[in-house]
Amino acid sequence: MKPEIQLNKIVVLSGAGISAESGLATFRDSNGLWNTYSWQDVASPEGWQRHPDTVLAFYNERRREAWQAKPNAGHRAIASLESTFEVVVITQNVDELHERAGSRNVIHLHGQLAYARGTSTARRRYRIEGSPISIGRLCEDGTQLRPDIVWFGEETEYFDEARMHVASAAIVLVVGTSLSVFPAASLVKAARGRAEKVLVSLEMDRPPFGFKFMRGKATEVLPKLADSWLTNADRTFKVLPTHPWQGNIRPLNLSDSPQE
Secondary structure, eight states: OOOOOEEEEEEEEEOOOOOTTTTTOOSSSTTTTTTTSHHHHHHHHHHHHHHHHHHHHHHHHHHHHHHHHOHHHHHHHHHGGGGGGEEEEEOOSSOOOOHHHHHHEETTTTEEEEEESSSSSSOOOEEOOOOOOOOBBBBSSSSSSSEEEETSSOOOOOHHHHHHHHHHEEEEESSSSOSSTTTTGGGGGGOOOSSSSEEEESOOOOOTTEEEEEOOHHHHHHHHHHHHHHHHHHSSSOOOSSSSSSSSSOOOOOGOOOOO
């Protein structure tokens, strides 16, 4: 049974593109990390078993870079929506730029660099901020600490919770993702037909059905979009539109958004 739509709720689905605008490397783009590193070696349980030191070095560098990065205007625009709306951010990103921008309700589908966990079945989890993990740094149960990251072959975290949030949102905003990583990409299918659905990206061959595609950088499009929603908040969700673009509030027209 589908949950009731909450008229004041915005759910944001974010991917690597928004962090890239803060200077962090993506994984899958033409200049992404998987063109330099083998995911089989550094992002799989098998790679961890073969050479944990290499895996730790890879994620220590990612953690260092993420800790040095700063939230950008896109992150801040999303956080600003919380002044008026209930906002849930569901991200594939493993940095904490959303939280550092002020977002208070963030679900990380693929784990977080700021945490480590033991390798026993208990999966004890520890916050390590930006500090590195070294061989010999142990969990309290005596097992080696590893990054609290979802590797290839491991189960996406909080997926059912994330899907329920999308299904109950009056607005679904997708930003910075090519929608090519599953099962995370399938969350867009949970968006309701009557919800307002917006996708912000530099490029997208075929936007999901029902989504308004706004081509441009998150840092340029999202501040305008958030301001539009906030300005019209008093009359936005009193009656949920029967069609995504028949309400009192709507995203910027494509002609208003920055073009690449």
